[in-house]
Amino acid sequence: MPSTSAVPLEFQGHDRPVGALAKDYPDGYVVRAHSHRRAQLMYACAGILEVRTDASLWVIPPQRALWIPSEVTHEVRMRGRVEMRTIYVDVARCGMSAPETLMLIRVSALLRELILRAMTLPADWSAEGKDALVMALLLEEVEWKSDAALHLQVPRDARLRKILDIYLSTPADPRSLQDWAIEVGASSRTLERRFMAEFGLPFREWRQHMRLLGALPLLGAGRPITQVALEVGYETPSAFSTMFRRLMGVTPSEYLMRARGPD
Numbered sequence: 001m002p003s004t005s006a007v008p009l010e011f012q013g014h015d016r017p018v019g020a021l022a023k024d025y026p027d028g029y030v031v032r033a034h035s036h037r038r039a040q041l042m043y044a045c046a047g048i049l050e051v052r053t054d055a056s057l058w059v060i061p062p063q064r065a066l067w068i069p070s071e072v073t074h075e076v077r078m079r080g081r082v083e084m085r086t087i088y089v090d091v092a093r094c095g096m097s098a099p100e101t102l103m104l105i106r107v108s109a110l111l112r113e114l115i116l117r118a119m120t121l122p123a124d125w126s127a128e129g130k131d132a133l134v135m136a137l138l139l140e141e142v143e144w145k146s147d148a149a150l151h152l153q154v155p156r157d158a159r160l161r162k163i164l165d166i167y168l169s170t171p172a173d174p175r176s177l178q179d180w181a182i183e184v185g186a187s188s189r190t191l192e193r194r195f196m197a198e199f200g201l202p203f204r205e206w207r208q209h210m211r212l213l214g215a216l217p218l219l220g221a222g223r224p225i226t227q228v229a230l231e232v233g234y235e236t237p238s239a240f241s242t243m244f245r246r247l248m249g250v251t252p253s254e255y256l257m258r259a260r261g262p263d
Contacts, residue, residue: 023084
């Protein structure tokens with residue numbers, strides 16, 4: 001059974017408008033539903049973060065970060081060993097124009113290095129000089145361009161929530177739409193309509209999406225691409241690579257190179 005935490009460590013003290021916290025977690029660790037007084041930019045330089053709210057689910061690989069406004073209740077699950085590096089922001093005091101909803105953003109090489117540098121600063125970093133410049137440049141480097149490919153709606157329909165939870169834990173589950181219809185007590189036509197209404201995708205496309213999301217922690221753990229493709233339910237590595245590029249914008253091998261970061 002995974003370890004859980006109800007109250008995570010967080011930067012809430014001191015009078016600086018921006019703070020940083022580094023925290024490592026084992027695979028499967030769950031930070032139970034909570035919120036923060038400050039907004040946060042949640043980033044993992046290793047491992048995959050799975051963040052869930054009442055309405056949405058986000059999968060965050062090392063090339064992405066999730067902006068979470070203040071007071072938004074969320075749960076975090078670790079996929080693989082995670083090195084979480086979080087920036088806490090008092091938006092009003094920083095005078096920044098930031099989204100009021102969750103947003104997944106791309107992390108540039110510069111933003112990554114600034115986040116890591118911020119982790120080395122003391123909580124009461126100097127408001128003048130180099131420390132302040134690092135924090136200011138970090139916030140300036142955030143580009144508010146949403147990356148929706150790694151975002152899923154949490155369905156309102158309890159039957160779809162059951163299917164979602166199973167594919168999150170077992171992405172290679174081979175059951176067809178007809179199989180699921182029998183499992184949840186609905187006709188296949190009704191179930192397909194619900195998938196289109198809640199996810200905007202037919203079941204088969206949605207399942208491919210879930211399998212690709214399930215592949216990210218395996219790739220991050222160093223598994224060979226061919227093995228990962230088979231483990232998440234693809235018949236051939238080429239079919240997996242094609243779908244991976246469609247979703248992520250890069251091939252699996254390119255994703256691995258970027259995930260490792262600079263030497």
